Amino acid sequence: MKITYIIGNGFDIHFGLKSRYIDFYNWLGKETNKRKYDNNRIAKNIFQYIDEKRHNEMQSVAGTNWESKIDWSDFEEALRALVEHYSHNQDYEDDLEKIINDLDVLSRAMSEYLSIETSNRNKSLDFNAQTIENSLNAPLRKIKSERLSTLNNALQTEFGNHYFKKTSSDLTFINFNYTFLLRDYIENTSEFNIDKINANLQSSKVMINKEILYPNGRFDDTPILGIGSEYDLPENLNITEEQKIILCKDVYASYRSDGRIDKIMKALDESDIIICYGLSIGISDATYISKLLESLMNHQYQTAIVIMYDEDYDKNDVRYQSLMNEKKIKQRLEARYTWRHSEIDEEKKQLLSQTIKNQVIIQFDNGKSADNNSRSFDYFPYESIDNETSENAIKKIKKIESMKIEIN
Known part of the structure; x- marks a missing residue:
């Protein structure tokens, strides 16, 4: 059996890494950095876009956290708009060359920023095999019993037709992030025991593939900032291959x-189960979301579990809003596929809708726990050394206070 985890920026944010678009904006806004990148067109575009977004959000929804409404898909959209804008100029080739150079400079700045942030955050994190096993099993444990039965029946049929699948299991990670947090998370764990679907397997042991796949590369070897796909470029844009590589x-x-x-x-x-965590399902994800859905349509035994962040989610309360949020996520998945395949006919569109309905499970994570402890998170729990230090400090204070009482 094969399981694939697709990891997005929500994973890094979950561990406290300041890797959001707004975080990079705030770093660029520091006085020394602002002077350094003062003539960079992309940097200016970032400041202008976010300032306008801040104004519009605060105008439309008073009292909300406007920063939470900004993610990296906003950057890619703004970059596309900038390229589109200059493409209408008579001498746009020169403008495009300047944009590419500015983007290259800012990508190196982003690499520097992520390197600093990751190094600082890693010092405060501690991972162990038990929390990893719990977190990798969490999506399966949260599936409702009836839906879980359907999943097991599909696997049983598939394994009956392909017996070798039940003899061994492995898990592969596809990491859209540029950082090494995921690598560090699984570094000391080579296998785990899978739950809920192990009746179909000869062994509950699942081997973890340590070769993490990075679609976008890593911050130490890749031009980080850019547009998701060349399909997003304006039509008939006169652009060199070298410029495309960077853009x-x-x-x-x-x-x-x-x-x-x-x-x-x-x-x-080749996956039997695909689990997505931390993706925004924005336009930048469309290429791989499209491939995921194409695979589901071709293999009825496959199941995809998509875990989305919702700060208002309450697992003990089935709210109308939660049901509507689930519907919106499925609509967004369908929209990403049809955006990537604009020529889709009605028959294929019906198959797509049916596939998403029957083979995609939506789950939500609010990034909280009842005791507000990172070790108790539903998804990807971890030990925070900062928290541990604080807990020890509190214990010491209480001990000192009790000693004072005894002395008095």
Whole structure:
């Protein structure tokens, strides 16, 4: 049996890493950095876009946290709009060359920023095998009994037709982040015991593939900032291959010629269960979301579990809003596929809708626990050394206070 985890920026944020678009904006806004990148068109575009977003959000929804409404898909949308804007100029080739150079400079700045932030955050985190086993099992444990029965029946049929699948199991990670937090998370764990679906297997042991697949590369080897795909570029844009490599993430991945795209597509196609955590399902994710859905349509035994962040989610309360949020996520998945396949006919569209309905499970995570302790999180619990230090300090204070009482 094969399981694939697709990890997005929500994973890094979950561990306290300041990797949101707004975090990079705030770092760029520091006086020394602002002077350094004062003439950078992309930096200016970032400040202008976010300032306008802040104004519009605060105008439309008073009292809300406008920063939570900004993510990296906003950056890619703004960059697309900037390229589109200059493409209408008579001498846009010169403007495009300047944009590419500015983007390259800002990507190096982003690498510097992530390197600093990751190093600082890693010092405060501690992972162990038990929490990893709990977190990797969490999506399966949260599936409702009737839906879980359907999943097990589909696996039983598939394993009956392909007996070798039940003899061994492995898990592969596809990491859309540029950081090494996921690598560090699984570093000391090579296997775990899977729950809820192990009746179909000869062994509950699942081997963890330590070769993490990075669609967008890592911050130490990749131009981080850019547009998701060359399909997002304006039509009839006169652009060189070298410029595309820096501007478009999928072109850069192909340019590396390291087989990462083929490995990712193969992993999705061969998976029995696909679990997504921390993706925004924005336009930048469309290429791989499209491939995921294509694989589901081709393999009725496959199941995808998509875990989305919802700060208002209450697992003990089935609210109308939660049901509507689930519906919106499924609509967004469908929209990403149809955006990528604009030529889709009605028959294929009906198959797509049916596949999402029957084979995609939506779950929500509010990033909280009843005792407000990171060790008790539903998804990806962890030990915070900062928290542990604080707990020890509180114990020491209480002990000192009790000693004072005894003395008095």
